[in-house]
Amino acid sequence: MKRPADVYDLYMSLARSDELKQHGLAYLKETKDLPMAVDVAEEAADRKKKILEILRGHEEDWSNWKWQLKNRVNDTQVLGKIIGLSNLEKKRIDRVSKAYRWAISPYYLSLIGEDYKEDPIFKQSVPNIMELFPGGSLDPMNEAHTSPAPCVTRRYPDRMIINVTNQCAMYCRHCQRRRNIGEIDQHACWEDIHSALDYVEKNREIRDVLVTGGDALMLSNQLLDFILARLQNIPHVEIKRLGTRVPVTLPQRITPEVCDILRHYPPIYINTQFNHPREITPDSKQACDALIGAGAVLGNQAVLLKGINDKPHIMRKLNHDLLKIRVRPYYIFHAKDVKGTKHFRTSISTGLDIMKSMRGYTSGIAIPTYILNAPGGLGKIPLMPNHIMEVSRAKVVLKTWEGQVVEVENEVT
Numbered sequence: 001m002k003r004p005a006d007v008y009d010l011y012m013s014l015a016r017s018d019e020l021k022q023h024g025l026a027y028l029k030e031t032k033d034l035p036m037a038v039d040v041a042e043e044a045a046d047r048k049k050k051i052l053e054i055l056r057g058h059e060e061d062w063s064n065w066k067w068q069l070k071n072r073v074n075d076t077q078v079l080g081k082i083i084g085l086s087n088l089e090k091k092r093i094d095r096v097s098k099a100y101r102w103a104i105s106p107y108y109l110s111l112i113g114e115d116y117k118e119d120p121i122f123k124q125s126v127p128n129i130m131e132l133f134p135g136g137s138l139d140p141m142n143e144a145h146t147s148p149a150p151c152v153t154r155r156y157p158d159r160m161i162i163n164v165t166n167q168c169a170m171y172c173r174h175c176q177r178r179r180n181i182g183e184i185d186q187h188a189c190w191e192d193i194h195s196a197l198d199y200v201e202k203n204r205e206i207r208d209v210l211v212t213g214g215d216a217l218m219l220s221n222q223l224l225d226f227i228l229a230r231l232q233n234i235p236h237v238e239i240k241r242l243g244t245r246v247p248v249t250l251p252q253r254i255t256p257e258v259c260d261i262l263r264h265y266p267p268i269y270i271n272t273q274f275n276h277p278r279e280i281t282p283d284s285k286q287a288c289d290a291l292i293g294a295g296a297v298l299g300n301q302a303v304l305l306k307g308i309n310d311k312p313h314i315m316r317k318l319n320h321d322l323l324k325i326r327v328r329p330y331y332i333f334h335a336k337d338v339k340g341t342k343h344f345r346t347s348i349s350t351g352l353d354i355m356k357s358m359r360g361y362t363s364g365i366a367i368p369t370y371i372l373n374a375p376g377g378l379g380k381i382p383l384m385p386n387h388i389m390e391v392s393r394a395k396v397v398l399k400t401w402e403g404q405v406v407e408v409e410n411e412v413t
């Protein structure tokens with residue numbers, strides 16, 4: 001027989017569960033109509049066929065990353081044929097391209113939906129006239145003053161970046177390193193890569209080296225192999241990291257050959273950049289599976305972008321879908337004041353509201369850290385909704401995810 005106290009506990013638990021269920025159902029309702037990659041899979045297949053026709057490629061070309069790279073679209077006539085653009089739109093893209101170049105892999109292009117103007121793939125890859133609006137700086141992080149050796153960016157005690165190339169499979173319109181993208185694709189020269197590796201070797205406090213660019217996986221297999229081998233041979237380098245967007249923009253780059261190279265140099269951590277759930281496709285999943293098969297640990301660094309992912313339910317869905325393909329959400333970057341990208345910037349409050357909508361409402365492993373890069377290259381600053389209301393010697397006053405105020409003891413008495 002149940003005691004009255006048990007009955008009361010059960011009653012309270014059921015009432016509480018129902019309250020929680022309502023939060024969960026609200027999310028399901030909000031995300032119900034978000035078009036996912038699977039919903040537009042048929043459209044994407046049609047688009048792929050059309051792109052192959054226009055570029056005079058064959059089915060086997062599509063899966064060849066070198067073909068994809070060589071055939072990146074950067075001509076408004078060709079783009080017009082593929083997605084349909086007005087003359088005014090073409091003229092505007094051509095005007096922007098005089099200031100900032102653009103190029104889109106045929107694969108990424110195939111993901112643009114029928115209603116392209118509001119499409120998150122379109123907005124990230126096709127130039128917009130707003131890029132020419134005034135404001136912003138080309139180097140807000142002052143990276144030019146944090147480079148003690150060629151290709152090196154160092155802002156922290158124990159870790160640093162080697163920038164190995166300025167090339168990408170697609171030039172993001174929100175690129176925060178625009179000034180490096182320039183006019184032509186350029187890998188760092190041998191001498192500079194050697195100097196950067198020598199710098200790592202000579203500084204024994206460096207235990208974590210991040211190879212990025214541009215996109216680290218734009219390097220040839222040989223050069224990648226060479227750099228990883230040298231880092232592997234430096235005893236104080238504990239981990240290697242790669243920065244690459246190819247799982248999103250050119251998953252064909254993740255070949256068995258490149259996986260065989262990565263497999264040789266554990267531990268490797270790879271951070272990529274999915275910004276919208278629509279970018280998570282069967283091809284990108286396959287690329288992530290292959291990288292994980294090669295022993296890499298995958299993370300995601302999204303950028304908070306106005307009109308793309310600046311809504312709580314979209315960001316939450318993105319992080320849920322990333323976990324499904326075994327990519328752990330790592331960062332959400334606040335978009336910096338980079339020249340030509342103002343139309344993508346959100347307020348910091350928008351980012352904080354998004355963070356607030358996550359803690360408690362979803363799994364801890366689905367929650368990245370929201371980061372603002374301090375001006376002047378002073379480093380990353382985590383931004384969080386405030387859970388700490390008051391700290392005194394005796395007590396700490398805290399706020400729960402639902403906004404309840406609780407008091408706990410501070411110093412142990």
Ligand SMILES: *Cc1c(COP(=O)(O)O)cnc(C)c1O
Nearest residue numbers: 153154155156159160161210380
């Ligand atoms: C972001 C960054 C790193 C990596 O730092 P984490 O805190 O490990 O994410 C290293 N070097 C530079 C210059 C960076 O900007």
